[in-house]
Amino acid sequence: MNTAVYPIRTQISLSPELRKLIEMRGAVLNEGLSEYLRRAAVLRMAVDDVERNDLKLIAQTVVGSIPKFKSGWKNVKNIGEWQRKSRKDEDQHRS
Numbered sequence: 001m002n003t004a005v006y007p008i009r010t011q012i013s014l015s016p017e018l019r020k021l022i023e024m025r026g027a028v029l030n031e032g033l034s035e036y037l038r039r040a041a042v043l044r045m046a047v048d049d050v051e052r053n054d055l056k057l058i059a060q061t062v063v064g065s066i067p068k069f070k071s072g073w074k075n076v077k078n079i080g081e082w083q084r085k086s087r088k089d090e091d092q093h094r095s
Contacts, residue, residue, distance in 0.1 A: 012037075 014022070019033070026036040068074055076082050 006034075 022036050
């Protein structure tokens with residue numbers, strides 16, 4: 001087995017229960033605590049990247065998918081003016 005060289009060391013805190021679970025799983029996989037946690041970190045980053053890319057894809061698909069002339073905004077020329085009018089009407093209902 002090749003020994004990996006990791007020049008940076010770190011320290012983490014684990015509950016006794018979590019450490020025991022990791023050690024049990026690591027034993028089945030023939031991995032020490034450090035190797036198990038390194039692989040877990042890499043997997044977590046990969047999952048985060050996939051989720052982030054999925055969200056970007058959804059945003060790209062949805063944003064701008066409806067042309068303005070087919071939306072409820074087709075007659076709005078000035079967004080700021082529309083917002084002020086809308087809020088003014090809201091204030092009258094709250095009085």
